[in-house]
Amino acid sequence: MASLRYNLDLLYELTKKELRVRYQSSMLGYFWSLLNPLAMALVFFLAFKIVLKVNLTDSRWPFALFLIAGLFPWQWFSNSIHSSTNVYVQNASLIRKVAFRRELLPLATVLNDLFHFLVSIPVILGLLLSCGGVPSWNLLYGLPALILAQLLLTYGLALVVSSVNLFFRDLGNLISVLLQMLFYLTPILYDLDKVSRERPAIVPYLKCNPVAPLMDAYRQLLLDGLFRADLFVLAILYGAAALAIGWLIHARLRWKFAEIV
Amino acid sequence: MSRIAIEFQNVFKSYTLYHSITGGIKNFLFHLPAAIRKMRANRFLALQDVSFRVDRGETLGVIGRNGAGKSTALGLVARVIRADRGRVTVDGRVSPLLELGAGFHPDLTGRDNILLNGVLMGLTRAEVRRKLGAIVDFSELGEFIDQPVRTYSNGMLARLGFSIVAGLDPEVLLIDEILAVGDASFQAKCMDRMRRFKADGVTMVLVSHDLAAVRSMCDRAACLEKGRIVDLGEADATTRRYESRLHAESAQALPYPPAGPEQGRSNGKSR
Helix, strand or coil: CHHHHHHHHHHHHHHHHHHHHHHHCCCCHHHHHHHHHHHHHHHHHHHHHHHCCCCCCCCCCCHHHHHHHHHHHHHHHHHHHHHHHCHHHHCHHHHHHCCCCCCHHHHHHHHHHHHHHHHHHHHHHHHHHHCCCCCCCCHHHHHHHHHHHHHHHHHHHHHHHHHHHHHCCCHHHHHHHHHHHHHHCCCCCCCHHHHHHHCHHHHHHHHCCCCHHHHHHHHHHHHHCCCCHHHHHHHHHHHHHHHHHHHHHHHHHHHHHHHHC | CCCEEEEEEEEEEEEECCHHHHCCHHHHHHCHHHHHHHHHHCEEEEEEEEEEEEECCCEEEEECCCCCCHHHHHHHHHCCCCCCEEEEEECCCEEEECCCCCCCCCCCEHHHHHHHHHHHCCCCHHHHHHHHHHHHHHHCCHHHHHCEHHHCCHHHHHHHHHHHHHHCCCCEEEEECCCCCCCHHHHHHHHHHHHHHHHCCCEEEEECCCHHHHHHHCCEEEEEECCEEEEEEEHHHHHHHHHHHHHHHHHHCCCCCCCCCCCCCCCCCCC
16 A cells, blocks of 8 residues: 555656656747647648648548647657657666666656647647537547547557667667558548548458557547547557556566666 | 665576667567577676675675676665575665766756655655755755756755755665765765764665775675675775785786775776
């Protein structure tokens, strides 16, 4: 019991540190964290709507809003995986000397990015209102459910990349490439329903991507107020599997961290 | 609590030399069988059959040249690494004294870093809060305590680091090389605080190349050579025997002028 209390305190302090560091150095911290996904949305909007004039979705919402509803949760996922790759290397001197629960470091990273996602939700809903939509009551249970699924998935993968990176220091380069590939294989620029109408054969492959059901479910929930139980179940299964695998790998390698970092 | 604070029983520890894989994923995968063979064969024995005991309240010095296994022994006590064979028993909460500025985040203030570091060292937030005032007082950093740590000088970093440990009331204190930074009066204050730890019955393990410090602080000393304990006894005698061994060697290794004892020499501690 005492050790649970202690580990919660440690997690709290580590997460607070991450948040402080992000916000203290610039007053505009909050806006910076919104800027990246908004800028990406703008670029995609220019490329696909102004330059190419293609239709990537049947959604009744403006393409910019459609993009943002997927880009913000993606940002959480991708930032967390990115920063947890190096989290142990950055804390090398602590790892070498102090015996604290190592898995709290990547968890604090993931929670920090979760916080940024949470504060970006009002922006999505505000845009929805300005486009004439109304946020649904389903958000009240739907969002926590999807966030839980994403937390499991992100943390599970964060445990893998953070610990494996100590053994293969160039993993970071690989992760950047993989994240970029994964982005285009995830229904953020397009939606799963349109694909399943036009190219039904590739839908099962798309659903092999553990992030895919999550992002599609977020968008349907945020914009249309639809809680897609089927997508949620798939997402939480992926999340549980990722956490189990991540935990196992991390537990196997944990004792080597101080030797190798 | 038992009378013995730390006990090593026939401890072996070897490291895999990982350069074969830290060379990168590409190298590793393209030469997979060779890389695995190399990894298995490439082991470095850091500790071999090491046994010793430290009684509660005792201060043990650990001396020896670079790469002799001193820090490995300390890592085993801190429970950051695991022995391959043998048993390591530690009774009591272990606090390490971190090297200069380690564990501090440069953008956080001194005060925030105390909170973070205190919790990392094993206290709850409430406990650190209670000790915060005393830690700040001890550091004598004044209003700098609310400035980001990146604005600190090395001396101020050392002050902050030591003040945290001083405020922790550890049961087993691990010191890897006393930091000879900070002004003379603060150094004296640190030494004073260490003696008070000793008087309070704190068990200490001090790894150092500063033999004078080992003599003045420690009850006993263990001398490590190539992963084995070659000498273990009363601190004064052990350090002198170590010194004369070093002298004998450097006399042979002319034309370099006979070096003094390894005093104050920094030991590049990165593996």
